[in-house]
Amino acid sequence: MKIRFEHLTKIFPNMNKKLPDVVAVNDFDFEIPDGKLIGLLGPSGCGKSTALNIICGLERPTKGRIYFDDDDVTDLPPENRGVGMVFQNYALYPHLTVKENIMFPLRNIKRSERPSEEEMEERVLEAARLVQIEQLMERKPSQMSGGQQQRVAIARALVKGPPVLLLDEPLSNLDARLRLQTREELKRIQTETGITTVFVTHDQEEAMSISDLIVVMKEGAVHQIGHPQDVYDDPRDLFVAKFLGTPPINVFTGEIRNGGLMIGDEEVLRVSGDVRDQKVYIGIRPEGFELSDTGAFTVDMIRVEVMGRDTSVVSRHDAMTGVSIRSIIPSDSGIDRNAKKVRFDLKPHKVDLFDIETEERITCGLMRREG
Amino acid sequence: MISGNKAKGWLYLLPALLFLGAFMVYPLIDVLIYSFEEGYNSASQTFFGVGTYNYSYVLRDPYFLAALKNTIILVIITVPLSTGFALLISLALNSVRKLKNLFQTVYFLPYVTNTLAVGLVFMILFKKTAYTEGMVNLLINWFGGSSVDFIDGPYWAKMFVLCFYTIWIVLPFKILILTSALASVNEDLYKAAKIDGASGFTIFRKITLPMISPMIFYLVITGFIGAFKAYSDSVALFGTDLNAAGMNTIVGYIYDMLYGNSGGFPSYASAAALILFVIVLTITCINLMISRKNVHY
Numbered sequence: 001m002k003i004r005f006e007h008l009t010k011i012f013p014n015m016n017k018k019l020p021d022v023v024a025v026n027d028f029d030f031e032i033p034d035g036k037l038i039g040l041l042g043p044s045g046c047g048k049s050t051a052l053n054i055i056c057g058l059e060r061p062t063k064g065r066i067y068f069d070d071d072d073v074t075d076l077p078p079e080n081r082g083v084g085m086v087f088q089n090y091a092l093y094p095h096l097t098v099k100e101n102i103m104f105p106l107r108n109i110k111r112s113e114r115p116s117e118e119e120m121e122e123r124v125l126e127a128a129r130l131v132q133i134e135q136l137m138e139r140k141p142s143q144m145s146g147g148q149q150q151r152v153a154i155a156r157a158l159v160k161g162p163p164v165l166l167l168d169e170p171l172s173n174l175d176a177r178l179r180l181q182t183r184e185e186l187k188r189i190q191t192e193t194g195i196t197t198v199f200v201t202h203d204q205e206e207a208m209s210i211s212d213l214i215v216v217m218k219e220g221a222v223h224q225i226g227h228p229q230d231v232y233d234d235p236r237d238l239f240v241a242k243f244l245g246t247p248p249i250n251v252f253t254g255e256i257r258n259g260g261l262m263i264g265d266e267e268v269l270r271v272s273g274d275v276r277d278q279k280v281y282i283g284i285r286p287e288g289f290e291l292s293d294t295g296a297f298t299v300d301m302i303r304v305e306v307m308g309r310d311t312s313v314v315s316r317h318d319a320m321t322g323v324s325i326r327s328i329i330p331s332d333s334g335i336d337r338n339a340k341k342v343r344f345d346l347k348p349h350k351v352d353l354f355d356i357e358t359e360e361r362i363t364c365g366l367m368r369r370e371g
Numbered sequence: 372m373i374s375g376n377k378a379k380g381w382l383y384l385l386p387a388l389l390f391l392g393a394f395m396v397y398p399l400i401d402v403l404i405y406s407f408e409e410g411y412n413s414a415s416q417t418f419f420g421v422g423t424y425n426y427s428y429v430l431r432d433p434y435f436l437a438a439l440k441n442t443i444i445l446v447i448i449t450v451p452l453s454t455g456f457a458l459l460i461s462l463a464l465n466s467v468r469k470l471k472n473l474f475q476t477v478y479f480l481p482y483v484t485n486t487l488a489v490g491l492v493f494m495i496l497f498k499k500t501a502y503t504e505g506m507v508n509l510l511i512n513w514f515g516g517s518s519v520d521f522i523d524g525p526y527w528a529k530m531f532v533l534c535f536y537t538i539w540i541v542l543p544f545k546i547l548i549l550t551s552a553l554a555s556v557n558e559d560l561y562k563a564a565k566i567d568g569a570s571g572f573t574i575f576r577k578i579t580l581p582m583i584s585p586m587i588f589y590l591v592i593t594g595f596i597g598a599f600k601a602y603s604d605s606v607a608l609f610g611t612d613l614n615a616a617g618m619n620t621i622v623g624y625i626y627d628m629l630y631g632n633s634g635g636f637p638s639y640a641s642a643a644a645l646i647l648f649v650i651v652l653t654i655t656c657i658n659l660m661i662s663r664k665n666v667h668y
Contacts, residue, residue, distance in 0.1 A: 058562055079568040091559035095581040104577070108568035156567070 001068050001163035001196050003032040003055060008064035010050050010220075024050035026220035028064065032198060032213075037190045039207030039228075040200045042217035043243070048200040051217075052166050055198060057081045068163065079108075081164075084157030084195075088169040090149045092141040098152050099137040102127055105160045127155040130189060147178045154189065165190075167199035171206055183210055204244050208232065216240050233349075238359040241283045241352055247312070247326045252319040253356070254282040261353070261366065263319050268297045268346050271353075272365035280362060281321070281354040288350025289313070289327035291335055295343030296369060299325055304337045311335065315342060406641035413637055425642035434627075435643060438619040441605075444530060445537060445620070446598040453538040454590050457545030462575075464546070465553045475550065482543035489540060490607025497521035497532050522609065529609065529618055537604050541597065545590050552586035553579070588662040592655055599651050602626065621647045 008028035011021050024047040032038050040048045053059040054066065057078035065074045073081055084105075092101050106120045115123070128134040131151035141149055150170065157165055170186065171179045187210040190197045201207050207214050208228040216223045216231065216239075224236045228244075235241035241249050252263050257277050260267040289297075299315035302324060306312075311331045314324050327344065329335065335342070348366040355362055405411060406426070410419035429435050464474055481489065496506045499520045508518040519525070521532045556579065564574045580587075602622035605613055613619035614627065621643060628640035 056566055058565065078562075078565045079570070082568075083566065085563070085566045087559045087563060089557075089559060091557065091563035093560060093563075093578060093581075095584075104564070104569070105567040108570070108573060160568075 002034040003164065003196065003198070004067040005030055006065040006067070008054065008061050008066055010047070010054060010059060011062045023047075023220045025054065025061070028222060030215075030222065030225055032196065034196055035194045036196060036212040037187065037210060038196075038198045039211035039214040040198060040217065041204055041207040041214050041243070042202065044202055046217045047220040048202075048217055049168055052085075052168055052198065052200050055164070056083045056085050056166055082160065082162050083164040083166055084160065084162040085166040086150070086153045086157050086168065086170055088172060090141075090153040090173075092149055092152055092156075094141050096140075097137065098128070098133065098139050098141075098144075099124060101141070101152055102155045102159050105156060109160075123159055124155075127159040130158065130192065131155045131185075146173055146175075147182060150174070150182065151185075154186075158189075158193065158195070163196065165193075165195050165197045167197065169201055170199055171201070171203070179206070186210060205246055208244065216243060218243075234361075235283075235352060236361055238281055238283065238354040238361075241354070241361075245285060247286045247328070248322075249283045249285050249352075250325045250327070251321045252282045252284070252317065253279065253321060254319060255279050256353070260369075261351075263297060263317070266296055266298060267369060269348055269351060269366045270369055272367065273363070275362060275364045279356045281356060281359065283352045283354065284327075284346060285350040286312075286326050286328040288347045289329060289344040290347060291329050291333045292343055292345040295345045297344045297346060298341055299344070301339055301342045304335060306331065313342060402641045402644055405638050406645050408638055411638040413635065418638075425638045426646070429639055429642045429646065432639075434614050434619060435621075435624050437614075437617060438621050438624040441530070441533075441618060442599060442601065442620045445534060445601055446595060448534045449537045449541070449598055450591060450594040452534075453541050453545060454587065454594060456538065457542055457549050457590070458587070460542070460546050461549035461553055462579075464550050478546050479543045481540060482547070486540065486603050487607050490536070490604075493532065493536050493608060494522065499524075523616075526617060529616065532608060533605060533618060536608060537598065537601060540604060541594065545594075548586055548590060549583065552583040556582045585662075588658070592658045592662070595654050595658060596651055599647065599654070 005028035008025060009023070010025040011023050013021050026047075028051065040051060042048050050059060054061050057073070057076055057080075061074065065072055067073065068081070093104065096104065102124045103120060106115065106123065109115075114120075125134060128137060131154050133148060133151045133155065136144065136148060136152075141152070144152070150173070154167075167186070171182055174182055183206060186197075186199070199207075199211075211228055213225065214228050214231055215225050218239055224231050224240045226234075231240060232244050235244065238251070242251065254261060254263040254268075255278070256262070256271050256275055259271055261269040261271050261280075261282065263282060299317045302314045302316055304311060304313055309331060310328050311333065313327045313329060313335065315327070316324055345368065348368060351366055353362040353364065353366075354360065407421050407423070408418040409422050409424045412418070460478060464471065464478070467474065497508075498505050499508060499518060499522070504512065504518050505521070507521065512518060519528050521528045560578055560582070561574060564578050569577065600622050601620050605618050605620055605623060609616040609618045611631075613623045619627070625640045625643045625647070628636045628643060
């Protein structure tokens with residue numbers, strides 16, 4: 001089922017009348033395609049969870065409509081929307097066993113439409129099998145690990161066969177190893193069931209790794225929607241560029257002058273296309289640096305960190321906006337660890353320019369200098 | 372080293388043990404001994420013999436049987452009703468947003484009010500005198516009924532006032548406990564249940580009630596114990612001569628046996644106290660067994 005937002009806005013009036021109201025969701029106007037895994041991504045407090053609560057019906061929007069396929073569900077209460085939801089803390093019923101937890105949504109179906117007792121048992125078992133917890137059916141939530149609890153929560157959300165599955169920060173309560181594993185698991189479950197799935201996260205790596213589509217949000221507004229790789233490669237603005245990628249993009253203040261891209265006094269790349277001379281933000285991905293004795297870009301080295309496959313060079317430059325510059329180069333590049341200065345060439349497709357006022361991306365061609 | 376630690380442990384416990392021994396264990400044993408000493412005279416500290424006569428006397432005493440009956444009626448009526456009312460009021464309090472604190476304070480006020488002062492108010496509400504019929508009777512008359520003497524009248528009328536009064540006096544504490552129990556239920560469970568398609572009543576029955584069940588059972592158990600030990604409520608309404616009013620309770624009977632006009636019989640009082648102890652212990656054990664089965668976590 002596809003989900004469509006039409007100018008959806010949610011405003012929370014501020015308790016303190018002197019402070020402005022909080023716009024948690026600002027003019028959502030896009031469509032979530034059927035059968036895809038969508039990551040709602042943004043920093044804490046950007047309105048992701050509110051958006052999720054509006055989809056499931058726990059919150060009512062201040063303005064705008066929301067459609068499931070062609071049905072307007074804006075005024076439907078959560079119990080009539082038929083979505084499945086997994087809460088950040090799982091919200092399992094502590095007094096019920098795993099089996100009773102998973103069966104709870106089925107028990108609430110109207111008597112006339114409720115499947116037979118045997119069929120309900122069968123469906124509970126099926127959902128449990130999907131998340132591989134069929135051997136834990138008689139346990140209480142308190143007798144299980146966080147990862148197991150989450151599987152139960154997913155099974156409970158799926159047992160009714162809902163057209164939409166929502167997950168609020170599904171991985172944030174798991175330890176690092178389990179997080180990686182559960183991530184794969186989520187993708188597998190989504191692919192097996194083909195259910196339209198929306199999950200909320202503040203962890204860009206999580207969103208990038210499994211989403212078919214990511215929606216990057218900031219302060220209630222959607223900044224960019226797209227395939228993770230496309231958003232990473234072509235960020236619409238500086239916020240999106242900074243938010244995606246680990247280690248994060250390195251941002252410098254620089255200038256376009258006479259068709260050259262200048263950082264400090266060095267011309268690092270050539271600029272083509274119809275752009276005027278102006279001051280710009282220059283974003284360089286960590287993997288956009290190439291070690292070169294004749295490189296155009298010179299930085300002061302701080303230290304070299306070995307990460308096995310790659311080497312991370314931490315350095316400094318007067319024009320940088322962050323606290324340091326981090327560049328990732330292959331470990332066989334033969335860098336001199338004791339050098340004071342390092343010279344890099346930049347890969348043009350890993351460099352983005354942003355307007356210094358609007359912070360929006362400047363579209364132009366970039367290429368290496370001749371010679 | 373371990374035995375040294377053990378000795379230290381006992382040393383730390385010593386003050387508490389001394390006090391408990393002197394003020395709890397010793398009196399308890401003493402009461403037990405009194406209850407088996409026949410014809411004990413507190414002035415001369417003498418007794419005739421040892422046996423179960425005190426128990427058979429108490430159990431055959433019509434005043435004790437009346438007190439037992441009153442106490443049991445009081446327990447059976449007030450414990451479920453007061454817990455039920457407290458739950459209803461707490462649910463209502465939990466769902467209001469505006470003035471929530473004000474309502475909570477208002478409902479808690481009776482708790483800090485003196486029992487006897489409340490008794491006075493109830494007298495004004497219910498007592499029929501030569502000058503006035505009392506507030507409640509005025510209401511009854513207004514609806515076309517005839518006056519009832521609630522304080523000196525028929526047994527059921529007096530019992531009604533006593534139960535009414537008891538419920539009213541225990542309600543605030545129960546409301547306090549239940550509102551905080553309700554407030555501590557994780558909000559996400561309600562949201563999850565809503566998404567799982569549960570109606571309001573189903574959520575109450577399947578989520579709220581089980582989640583606060585430990586507190587409900589705590590209130591039921593302490594309610595039973597408290598109601599079995601009722602005395603001051605009866606005094607506040609009917610005065611100190613409770614046997615004449617027919618409104619005596621077991622604790623009232625024990626008091627009368629010790630200090631009342633017909634008093635001076637510590638052996639009978641001890642026997643009655645131990646009978647009460649056995650009743651309360653039995654009921655509490657049954658309660659605990661039921662709660663083990665029904666309180667889930």
